[in-house]
Every structure is written in C-alpha cells, then in structure tokens.
Amino acid sequence: MSDPRRIHVIAAVIRDGQGRILIARRPDHVHMGGLWEFPGGKLERDEARFDGLVRELREELGIGVTEARPLLDIRHDYPDKSVRLDVWLVTGFEGEAHGAEGQPVRWVSSCELDEYEFPAANGPIVRAAQLPERYLITPDVSDEAELFAGLQRAREAGIRLVQLRQTGMSAEAYAALVERVIAEFGDAFRLMVKGDEAPGWAGVGWHLTSRQLRELWQRQQGRPSDAYRGGVAAPTGGGVAASSVVGAPTPGRLGGAGGTLLAASCHNAEELAMAAELGVDFVTLSPVLPTATHPDAQPLGWERARELIDSVNMPVYLLGGMTAEELPEAFEVGAQGIAAIRGLWG
Ligand SMILES: Nc1nc2c([nH]c(=O)n2[C@@H]2O[C@H](COP(=O)(O)OP(=O)(O)OP(=O)(O)O)[C@@H](O)[C@H]2O)c(=O)[nH]1
Numbered sequence: 001m002s003d004p005r006r007i008h009v010i011a012a013v014i015r016d017g018q019g020r021i022l023i024a025r026r027p028d029h030v031h032m033g034g035l036w037e038f039p040g041g042k043l044e045r046d047e048a049r050f051d052g053l054v055r056e057l058r059e060e061l062g063i064g065v066t067e068a069r070p071l072l073d074i075r076h077d078y079p080d081k082s083v084r085l086d087v088w089l090v091t092g093f094e095g096e097a098h099g100a101e102g103q104p105v106r107w108v109s110s111c112e113l114d115e116y117e118f119p120a121a122n123g124p125i126v127r128a129a130q131l132p133e134r135y136l137i138t139p140d141v142s143d144e145a146e147l148f149a150g151l152q153r154a155r156e157a158g159i160r161l162v163q164l165r166q167t168g169m170s171a172e173a174y175a176a177l178v179e180r181v182i183a184e185f186g187d188a189f190r191l192m193v194k195g196d197e198a199p200g201w202a203g204v205g206w207h208l209t210s211r212q213l214r215e216l217w218q219r220q221q222g223r224p225s226d227a228y229r230g231g232v233a234a235p236t237g238g239g240v241a242a243s244s245v246v247g248a249p250t251p252g253r254l255g256g257a258g259g260t261l262l263a264a265s266c267h268n269a270e271e272l273a274m275a276a277e278l279g280v281d282f283v284t285l286s287p288v289l290p291t292a293t294h295p296d297a298q299p300l301g302w303e304r305a306r307e308l309i310d311s312v313n314m315p316v317y318l319l320g321g322m323t324a325e326e327l328p329e330a331f332e333v334g335a336q337g338i339a340a341i342r343g344l345w346g
C-alpha cells in the first residue's frame, strides 16, 4: 500500500484569527528552492503525524500548536523524488510565528495565495486553504422570497460557498435568478452555478454534473489544451486565472480561486479520476449516507468514502445525509468538509 520510497511530509496551513495564512520561502539551495511553501518537513521514523506537525512548526516557526486537524493528503511524483504531502489546518497556536531558520515568512489573505509561486504539488493545497468546510446546495423552493430568506440565513450562519441549484427552470429564468442572487449576495458567497457552458459572470464558478464531467473528459482526450479550452467555452466575464503553481500539470484548466472555480459531482472512482485529470478545483462525492431524496441509491458509507478520497489529490466535499454534525467524521476520513441541501438550509 504505502510506498517506502515516498517521503512522508507534514505541511501546515496555519490560519490566524483574521483568516490570514502563513507562507514561508524555501531557501534557494534546497529542493524547490526559492518557491513559497506551507511550513513543515519530513516525518521522522515512528513519529505520529500530529507529533511531527508540532515538532516541525516549533523548529521552523517557534510556535506551539494547540489546535489542528487534517486538511488534505496528496501524493505527488517529482522527477527526482516522490512525496506524500500530509497537510494539516492549524487554527490555534501559542507564540509569534517567525522564520526560526532565517527563512522569510509572510501572512497573506487566502486570495493572495494565488499571487505566489509554489511547488507543482501545491495547487490542490492552495485550493483547500481557500475553500470553506461547508458547501450549501440550495433546495428547490416554490417562491423566490423563500429562497432569498434561506440564503440570508445561510449568510448569517457563516456559509461562504453556495451552489444555486434550481431545477425545472428555463436557462433564461435561471440566468436572471443568478443575477438577482449576485446583486443581493455577491460579496457574501462564492457562487457556483449549473449549466451547459461555463458561466460568464465574474467570480461565479461552474459545477458540472457527472454526465457533463464525462462529456468534457471525453472531448479532452487527445486534444491539445487550447482546443479543450475553446471547446468548453471559457468564461468571458471572470477570465481564466493564471495558475500560480509552477509546472502545474493542469493544461487548459478553467479553475482558479481568483477566477472561476470549476467543480464536479462524482459518485465513484472513475468519475473522481476524470475530475482529477481535468484539474477541477474540487468535487462532491455522493451519496455517503442514505437520504430521503434518493432512497434507492446505494450509499458509499464512511470507509468507502475514505478510500475514494485517498485515491485523488483534490478537496472533496461529502454529500448525502450530511449535516454539520457529520463534520468531524468527514474531516477524519480526509474530506474538505460537507455539502448538503437540507442539512445546511437552516
Ligand atoms: N514543507 C513543505 N514541503 C513541500 C511543500 N510542497 C512540496 O512539494 N514540498 C516538498 O516536500 C519536501 C519537504 O521537505 P523539507 O525540505 O521541508 O523537509 P524538512 O523541513 O524536514 O527539511 P530537511 O531537508 O532539513 O529534512 C521537499 O521535497 C519539498 O520540495 C510545501 O508546501 N511545504
């Protein structure tokens, strides 16, 4: 299972009370020298992961970790070495972080992360650092006032990522609704929309159905990246974010937190692999638990969810029977967090 030649690295996304994140610059002479990184280093033999995290942050930054949880676990093969980047989110620490080994360190907002150059493996880590732990998918509601009241409650509950999922609407009516939601909640939410092509509104992301994911993946096979990008109608308003990750293996990607997020709905290993190959920013994986809306669907269960999350290097939101109560279990199996319709619709 685990390859003994793969180097197990613990890295930390450290978030302060204002939501800023700490990055450090790697010395010029080391592997990936001169690039920015999330502080951390190699786990020692027989060392527990949390102990390794605490040790590395004491050595490199002079801080004592008091609160942390796993954020993302990725495997990456550089030409000269293979790493497992075991990334933790640190939300509590004692002491003032400083470059204890002489390295420059900087506190930056999550959007500013896009402006720094990181090693190639770091793209998904940057995305995980920028994405919240709850992803609200709006339920079908009969009237717009009810929808807006629910969105207002979501905003007050601190929800920041929302998919506007209104079924049975014409494309025109849906587009008009999106514009009213942007006018009312544009600053509060990262909005994700459905549709046959990439949305044209600045900052609004596109959430692919699994059928669209498959079509997009098939169209991309054997095509140069430009053809792919042209083929899916790259967003006009938001623009395509320049990838800040050196040598990122994601030709033709539409994603980028500063630009337009691209997400996909996945249900199995095959769809997850397609999403990974397309370089989407994040996915939902469902159904994890039985739900009233899909009583016939066979739920994955937590252990299968864990295996599937482990098979890809992307932030995964678990969907299906999720409420905020399931968050600790979702983190435990390696998820970015939970996605829900009713479970997050206060
Ligand atoms: N700490 C850290 N390492 C990363 C990141 N991204 C990434 O590809 N790596 C790779 O993971 C490995 C981590 O090694 P490191 O140099 O930090 O290890 P360390 O602190 O234990 O130092 P050491 O060289 O003194 O043993 C390097 O090959 C580095 O290129 C990141 O964001 N943070």
Ligand SMILES: [Mg+2]
Residues within 6 Å of the ligand: 039, 040, 041, 042, 060
């Ligand atoms: Mg290090």
